[in-house]
Amino acid sequence: MSSRRKKTKAAGPKQKVFIIKNAFLEEEATKRALADFILTAPKLSMGQQCESFERAFAAKQERKEAVLFNSGASANLAMLQALKNLGRLEPGAAVGFSALTWSTNIMPIIQMGFKPIAVDCDVNTLNVMSHNLEERLAHVHLDAFFATNVIGFTGDLHKIKKICDERNIIFIEDNCESLGTELPEGKAGNFGLASSVSFYVAHHMSTIEGGMVCTDDEEFSEMLRVVRANGWDRNLHSHQQEKWRKKHSVGSDFYAKFAFYDLGYNLRPTEITGFLGLSQLQFLDENIKTRQRTYLRAEEVMKKNDELIVPERGHLSVHSSFVIPVLCKTPTLRKKYIAKFNAAGVEIRPMIAGNMQKQPFHKKYVKETFHLPNTDFFHHNSFYCGNCPDYTEEEVATILACLEPER
C-alpha cells in the first residue's frame, strides 16, 4: 500500500468577487488577437488603428469628432488645456465641477490656473442636477461647468445644458463612468461642448489604459490634437496645417515638422490602444446589456431592503450600469454592510473617492470650499462593488445575498 496520503484541498479563503475581473470583454479571444496584432503590425506608435478607432467611436457616440488619448485623465487635461489655448477660458476663470468625482477631473482645473468651484450632487441621483447647479449659481459666477456623469447615472443633462446656454457657461462632461447611458433628450456625453471617456480596465470597455474626447466642434478637436502631441500640427488635416503654417510664417516643410504652435503634452495612445478599442467596441452593446440585467436584479433586492437607498434612474432611457452602489441610510448601517461584503469576499471601494473637498490635494490648492451636504452623505454612507459582465451566476448571487436585509 502506498504510504503517500491522498492530498486534500485545504479550505482556503473564499474566492473574491473582484471589482475588475478581467482586462477585456471576451478576454481570451481579445488577448490572442492582440498577440497576433503585435507580432504582425508594421507600426506600434500612433497611426492607422488609432484613426480607425476614432472614426468608429465618433460614429457610435454620434459625434463629428473623436480624439484618442492614452487615458481618461489625459482626455480631461487636454479638454481644459484646449479651452485655455483657444482663449475660451482665461486664467482665473471659475470652473464648476461635480464634488463627487475623480481626482483627475479637478486637477487640470487647478493646473490651468482656473478656479475650481465644487457643486453638490443630488441625494436621489448621485449626480449634479439642474437644481444643484442653480443653487451654486445663485451665489457664485461660473465661466464653465465640468459635470461628471457618475457610475452609469447622470443628472438632468438637458436642463443643465439649457442653464449653461442661457448664461454663456461652457459646459463639458466627464463621461468616463457612463459610456452608453442615454436620456430621452440624447446620449450622455453629447450635451456639452465635449466629453471624455476612459478605457481603463475597470470601465465599460478597455484598451488597458486609454481615453477619448468626443465633440462636434472642429476648432476644439483640432486644438485637442495639437495639445495631444507636443503642440505641433502633424496629426491635423492638411487644410488645418496650412492655416497654422501660414499664420506663423512657417515657410519650409523641413521646419514645419518641428514647429510647436501652442501648449501641449505627449498624451498619445499607441496602435495597441487603437487595435483594442476597435476590438472591444464590437462587444460593448452586449456587455452593457449583461451589466443592466445584473443591475436590475440588484435593484430588486435593494428595493426590498429598507436600510438601503435605490438611486433614481427614471430620467434615463438607458442606464449603462458601471458598478453596484450600496447607499446606506446611516453610517452605522454602512459599517454593517461593509462587514457583510468583506465577509463574503466581495471587493468594495468608496463611492468614487468621496467628497473631493476632503482630499489632501484639494485642501492644499483650493482655498474656497462649499457646504456639500449630499456629497458628504455619500462620503459617509455609501460604497460600491463591481458589476462585471463576465461574473458567474455564483458571483452575482454572492453580491445579491450581501444586499439582502438581515432578518
Ligand SMILES: Cc1ncc(COP(=O)(O)O)c(C=O)c1O
Ligand atoms: C469620473 C472619472 N474621470 C476620469 C477618470 C480617469 O480615467 P483614467 O483612469 O482612464 O485616467 C476616471 C477614472 O476612473 C473617472 O472615474
